[in-house]
Structures are given as C-alpha cells and as structure tokens.
Amino acid sequence: MIPNYILSNINEARINLFRNKTRTLLTSLGIIIGITSVIILIAITNGARSVIETQLTSLGAKTIMLKPFVRTASGFSTGRGQNFNENELNLIKNLDSVDYLAPIVKASEEVNYRSTSNIIALVGTNPDFAGINDWKNISGSFITENDVKDATKVCVLGLTNSRRFFGAEDPIGKKIRINGIPHLVIGVLEPKGLTPGGRDQDDFILLPYTSLNRLLFRPDMSNIVTVLMSARSSEELEYAKFSIIKILRETRNINPGEDNFDISSYEGVTKKILGTTKILRILLTSIASISLIVGGIGIMNIMLVSVSERTKEIGIRITIGAKSRDIVFQFLCESALLSLIGGIVGVLLGFIISKIASTIIGWPAIVSLSSVFVAFFFSGGIGIFFGIYPAFKASKLDPIMAIRNE
Amino acid sequence: MAFPYRSQRDINMSNTPLLELSGINKIYKMGQIDLQVLYDVSLHIYNGDFVSIVGPSGSGKTTLLNIIACLDRPTSGTYNFFGEDVGLKSNDEMSEIRNLRIGFIFQSFNLIPRHTALENVIMPLHYSSRFKNSSFKDLGLECLEKVGLSERVGHYPNELSGGQQQRVAIARALVTNPEIILADEPTGNLDSKTSDDIMELLKNLNKSGKTIITITHDNEVAEQASEIIKIKDGRVI
Ligand SMILES: Nc1ncnc2c1ncn2[C@@H]1O[C@H](COP(=O)(O)OP(=O)(O)O)[C@@H](O)[C@H]1O
Numbered sequence: 001m002i003p004n005y006i007l008s009n010i011n012e013a014r015i016n017l018f019r020n021k022t023r024t025l026l027t028s029l030g031i032i033i034g035i036t037s038v039i040i041l042i043a044i045t046n047g048a049r050s051v052i053e054t055q056l057t058s059l060g061a062k063t064i065m066l067k068p069f070v071r072t073a074s075g076f077s078t079g080r081g082q083n084f085n086e087n088e089l090n091l092i093k094n095l096d097s098v099d100y101l102a103p104i105v106k107a108s109e110e111v112n113y114r115s116t117s118n119i120i121a122l123v124g125t126n127p128d129f130a131g132i133n134d135w136k137n138i139s140g141s142f143i144t145e146n147d148v149k150d151a152t153k154v155c156v157l158g159l160t161n162s163r164r165f166f167g168a169e170d171p172i173g174k175k176i177r178i179n180g181i182p183h184l185v186i187g188v189l190e191p192k193g194l195t196p197g198g199r200d201q202d203d204f205i206l207l208p209y210t211s212l213n214r215l216l217f218r219p220d221m222s223n224i225v226t227v228l229m230s231a232r233s234s235e236e237l238e239y240a241k242f243s244i245i246k247i248l249r250e251t252r253n254i255n256p257g258e259d260n261f262d263i264s265s266y267e268g269v270t271k272k273i274l275g276t277t278k279i280l281r282i283l284l285t286s287i288a289s290i291s292l293i294v295g296g297i298g299i300m301n302i303m304l305v306s307v308s309e310r311t312k313e314i315g316i317r318i319t320i321g322a323k324s325r326d327i328v329f330q331f332l333c334e335s336a337l338l339s340l341i342g343g344i345v346g347v348l349l350g351f352i353i354s355k356i357a358s359t360i361i362g363w364p365a366i367v368s369l370s371s372v373f374v375a376f377f378f379s380g381g382i383g384i385f386f387g388i389y390p391a392f393k394a395s396k397l398d399p400i401m402a403i404r405n406e
Numbered sequence: 407m408a409f410p411y412r413s414q415r416d417i418n419m420s421n422t423p424l425l426e427l428s429g430i431n432k433i434y435k436m437g438q439i440d441l442q443v444l445y446d447v448s449l450h451i452y453n454g455d456f457v458s459i460v461g462p463s464g465s466g467k468t469t470l471l472n473i474i475a476c477l478d479r480p481t482s483g484t485y486n487f488f489g490e491d492v493g494l495k496s497n498d499e500m501s502e503i504r505n506l507r508i509g510f511i512f513q514s515f516n517l518i519p520r521h522t523a524l525e526n527v528i529m530p531l532h533y534s535s536r537f538k539n540s541s542f543k544d545l546g547l548e549c550l551e552k553v554g555l556s557e558r559v560g561h562y563p564n565e566l567s568g569g570q571q572q573r574v575a576i577a578r579a580l581v582t583n584p585e586i587i588l589a590d591e592p593t594g595n596l597d598s599k600t601s602d603d604i605m606e607l608l609k610n611l612n613k614s615g616k617t618i619i620t621i622t623h624d625n626e627v628a629e630q631a632s633e634i635i636k637i638k639d640g641r642v643i
C-alpha cells in the first residue's frame with residue numbers, strides 16, 4: 001500500500017515533468033552544473049590521491065632519507081652539510097630499529113656496448129638497496145658486500161637498459177663500457193614500469209657506490225647525496241629517526257638546532273600531501289555546493305510557477321479528498337524527481353568530462369561509486385529541501401477559490 | 407415528466423436526518439465591509455432524499471452547498487453530518503468525509519486534463535487507505551460502466567464530449583461509494599438532451615440509495631426532485 005502510494009506519486013511527477021521537457025531541463029541546469037562539477041572534482045582529487053599513494057607505496061612507508069644538507073626553518077637548503085663517514089653509517093646500521101641502509105651516489109655518464117652508446121643515469125649503492133626499494137632480479141644476481149668492499153667493476157641493469165644495449169640477447173656475463181672502462185653485467189632487475197607521471201623507473205644502471213666513486217676519481221665516502229634506510233617496521237619509524245638523530249649529534253658533537261644533516265621519511269610527506277588534497281577537495285566541493293544551492297533556488301522558483309499553474313488541479317484534488325500531506329508529498333516528489341534528473345545528467349556529464357580530461361592531461365580520474373551516491377543523495381536532498389516551501393504553499397490553498405481558477 | 411419524482415425517503419420513512427443544518431450564517435469579510443451571504447439557514451436532509459436547491463444567481467446556493475460539502479465552514483450555526491458536529495472536525499477529517507462519504511459533480515466537470523477517464527475516476531481512491539491499489543482499476547471500470555462509458559476508459563477529457571465528461575465526473579463521484587452526491591448545476595453546460603440523460607442518471611443513483619443534492623437553474627430539472635429548497639438573498643423561502 002505505502003510503496004504503491006509513493007510509486008503513483010512518482011509516476012504523477014514523471015508525467016508532469018516529461019510534459020514540459022525543455023522547462024525541466026532548463027530548470028535542472030543549475031543542478032546539472034553543480035553535480036557535474038562535484039563528480040569531476042572528486043574524480044580528479046581521487047586521481048591525484050591515487051597517484052600520490054602509488055608513488056609513496058613504491059617508495060615505501062618505512063623508508064627514512066638522510067641527506068648531508070642543512071635545512072633552515074623556511075625549508076631552503078643552505079649549501080652542503082657534512083658528509084657521512086663510514087663510522088656514522090656503521091653505527092646507524094647497527095641500530096635494532098634499522099633494517100637496511102644504502103648510501104646513494106648519483107652520476108650520469110656515457111655507457112656503450114658495441115655500437116650503441118648513450119648517456120645513462122648511474123646509481124651507486126650497496127646490497128641493501130634491493131631490500132629498501134624491493135628490487136628483485138629477473139636474471140643474474142645483485143651487488144654483494146664484497147663488490148662494495150673491493151669496488152669491483154660490476155653492474156646491474158634496469159630492464160630498459162638491458163633492452164637498449166642488448167635487445168633480445170642475454171646481457172649476463174657481457175661487458176659494457178662506462179666512461180670507456182669495462183664493467184661486467186651481473187644482473188637485470190625486474191621492471192617497475194612508468195610512474196603515473198610518466199617517468200621510466202627502469203632506466204638506470206646500478207653499481208657498487210665505491211666503484212662509481214672510483215670511476216669518477218673520488219674518495220669512497222664522497223658524493224653521497226642520500227642515505228636511504230628502512231625501519232624494521234612502520235611503527236618503529238619514529239624511534240629509528242630519533243636514534244639516528246641522536247647518533248649523528250653525538251658523533252658530530254652538535255646541539256639540537258645546529259644539525260648539518262636532514263632527515264625525513266615519506267610517512268610525513270604522505271600525510272602532508274594527502275592533507276593538501278583534502279583541503280583542495282573541501283575547497284572545490286564548497287564551490288560546487290554554491291552552484292547546487294543556486295540550482296535549488298531555480299527549482300523552488302519553477303515549483304512555485306508549477307503550483308500556481310496547477311491551482312485548479314490542486315483545488316480538485318483537495319475537494320475529492322486529498323489531505324494536506326497528500327498535496328505536500330505530490331509536489332515534493334516532483335521537485336525531488338526534477339532535481340534527481342539533474343543529478344543523473346550531471347553524473348553522466350561529469351563521468352564523460354572526467355574521462356576526456358584525464359586522457360588530455362594524463363592524470364587519472366577516478367569516478368568512485370561513493371561519489372555517484374553522494375551526487376544522487378545531494379540532488380535528491382536539494383530537490384526536497386527547496387520543494388518544501390512550494391509544496392506547503394500548494395497544500396494550504398483554499399479549494400473553493402482554487403477550483404474557480406482557470 | 408411533470409409529476410414529482412418519488413424519492414427513496416418516502417419509501418424508507420426514516421426520521422433521523424443525515425445532514426442537519428441549524429442557524430447557519432455565512433459572512434464574507436471584504437476589507438472593511440462584511441458581506442452576509444447566508445442568513446439563518448436551517449435544513450434537514452434525510453437518507454434517500456433527492457433535493458433540488460433553486461434560486462436566482464448570487465443568492466448563495468453554491469455557498470450553502472460548499473458548507474454542506476464540508477469544503478467551507480459557516481461563520482456561525484451548527485452543522486451535523488451523520489450526527490457529528492462538523493465544526494469540531496479538523497481539515498484532514500473534513501477531507502476524509504469528502505473523500506469517502508461525498509461525491510462531487512460540478513458544472514464545469516473539473517476533470518484533470520492530463521489524465522485519462524479511468525485515471526480521473528480512480529483519483530479519490532489514492533487519498534484513502536480503505537482501498538487496495540490492486541482493486542483501483544476494477545472499481546474505476548465498474549463506475550465507468552454504471553455511467554455507460556465503458557468504451558471511453560482510455561480517453562483524455564479533451565477527447566470527450568461535455569456529456570461524456572460529466573459522466574466521467576459522476577463515475578469519479580461514485581468510486582468511493584459515498585452515501586451523498588452533491589451537484590452544482592450539473593447540467594448548466596449541457597444541451598437539453600444530454601441534460602435529460604444526466605438527470606436520468608442521477609435519478610437512478612437516487613433509486614439505488616444515494617442521497618442527492620443538486621443546485622439547478624432549470625425549473626424542469628428542479629421539478630424532478632423529491633424536495634425543492636428555494637433560496638433568495640441568502641434565505642431559505
Ligand atoms: N469568497 C467569497 N468572497 C466574497 N464574496 C463571495 C465569495 N464567494 C461568494 N461570494 C458572494 O456571495 C454571494 C453568493 O454567491 P454564490 O453562493 O456563489 O451564489 P449562487 O451560487 O447562488 O449564484 C455572491 O454575491 C458572491 O459574490
């Protein structure tokens with residue numbers, strides 16, 4: 001009985017709205033624009049979030065970065081800080097809360113094999129690098145402690161470089177020349193593909209950091225741009241950072257505030273970036289809400305017109321027994337449906353525009369099911385809210401006067 | 407048909423009135439001026455009556471009928487409907503009375519143009535919890551058959567003649583099976599042949615037990631009623 005009552009009212013509303021299609025569409029324009037923007041905004045901020053999240057997971061939530069730079073309160077690097085020495089790194093490595101520690105030396109040098117020659121990004125590191133960033137070999141082996149100790153002339157290829165220099169050939173056991181000096185290829189890494197931003201993560205060659213420094217005629221411990229470490233667990237991350245800071249301050253004999261190193265972890269960065277997208281989302285959503293409110297006022301306006309056009313009909317209905325709540329419900333159904341039509345069109349438009357925009361700007365747009373629900377909920381709610389006044393106005397009509405209306 | 411039509415009342419010989427108006431006054435406030443339209447109207451209407459209200463235009467017939475119909479409230483006086491004081495009823499209770507116990511027929515038919523004949527007929531059923539949705543269609547068809555319009559069920563009002571539209575309106579008035587049918591100049595917009603048909607229909611309804619009150623200008627129509635109430639300048643004469 002009750003569902004049938006609702007259904008017949010919805011059907012009544014449908015008949016009325018479809019009788020005047022142009023007016024219905026124009027009226028729901030405000031809602032359409034509002035919902036379209038809500039969908040696009042949520043899709044794009046969700047996309048941004050997922051980009052950031054995948055980037056951060058690939059970097060690892062347990063990772064700590066140590067740099068020999070000094071950062072001021074304003075966040076700028078002021079020249080170089082003090083290089084790390086072997087003793088400091090050993091002390092840190094021996095901490096219980098730290099699992100892996102990999103110094104990073106970077107260079108870009110000419111690499112050639114037979115007739116192929118190219119400038120390639122070189123990364124000098126140690127065996128722990130694989131543990132921190134979760135690199136696996138697809139063939140051969142990884143750098144060993146002995147390779148680092150002896151600065152052996154070995155290298156591990158990212159898949160892009162294996163393809164570039166060797167094509168289908170097996171590179172293991174072959175020698176490539178880096179700055180003219182032959183290096184034995186001991187392994188090829190499993191590919192990680194492109195970042196969502198389009199950077200190739202497999203276009204590099206790994207060497208022992210000691211080997212890379214010797215190749216460039218530098219002392220073993222120089223030029224370490226970053227020391228990557230991995231906490232034993234993400235829970236121990238903060239404790240590990242605290243311990244590292246303590247060690248460095250003690251060995252360097254410096255006070256808090258005088259630090260000549262910079263320690264950071266992605267966890268903090270994650271929170272900060274996600275916080276920023278949240279602010280962005282709130283801001284954009286509030287802009288969309290304004291257009292929804294304007295759309296709602298449009299609906300109220302057209303419903304008032306509709307009530308005055310149908311005064312006679314309302315009079316007839318009241319005469320033959322409609323109660324106030326029947327009339328209120330009838331008009332609320334109509335305004336809710338009107339707004340929902342706008343919501344549906346808005347969701348479709350938002351979906352299409354997000355997809356088009358995402359292919360143009362190369363940024364993923366994620367239209368989540370929850371945003372579609374939110375859109376329907378909002379548009380329905382706006383229709384009901386702004387329909388209340390016209391509906392009550394209709395229900396309060398004097399049937400005797402109303403029925404005389406032509 | 408000059409002889410008075412004998413109503414069910416004479417056959418029932420019932421003494422307690424269905425509708426009892428006593429000392430009804432109606433005053434419209436028009437700015438500073440009070441316009442009194444009804445003066446001390448008292449009426450008894452019994453089960454099975456066929457009453458005609460006659461009088462010149464502007465004499466207050468419609469105003470009186472609206473009060474009887476529970477559409478309007480008198481300024482003073484009491485109105486008992488089936489023994490209950492309408493003055494004590496809420497608007498929603500009055501809606502329920504109109505829905506279940508009164509059927510309305512108007513001069514200008516007052517059908518809803520975007521709905522078919524059948525949809526118009528069953529409209530009152532939507533406003534009561536007494537009827538099952540599944541029974542709406544059958545009840546509607548039954549009433550359309552009673553008024554001889556079974557062939558026009560799916561037609562819209564603008565596809566029907568005046569007489570046919572009035573039949574749809576009568577079917578709508580019957581659909582909740584009310585005891586009372588009120589008609590305000592039901593033949594005012596119809597030619598004399600069609601008027602006779604509609605009056606015949608009303609008489610048959612009276613025979614089947616409905617109490618009927620109709621306003622009319624037409625003396626010939628009035629003479630068919632069992633009782634005539636004459637109104638002049640807001641007074642029953
Ligand atoms: N709502 C109203 N406000 C003011 N005057 C009214 C109203 N309704 C009716 N009247 C007046 O009351 C008088 C009686 O009207 P009505 O009952 O419609 O007469 P009848 O149906 O006999 O022609 C008329 O003079 C009319 O102008």
Ligand SMILES: [Mg+2]
Pocket residue numbers: 467468469
């Ligand atoms: Mg009148």
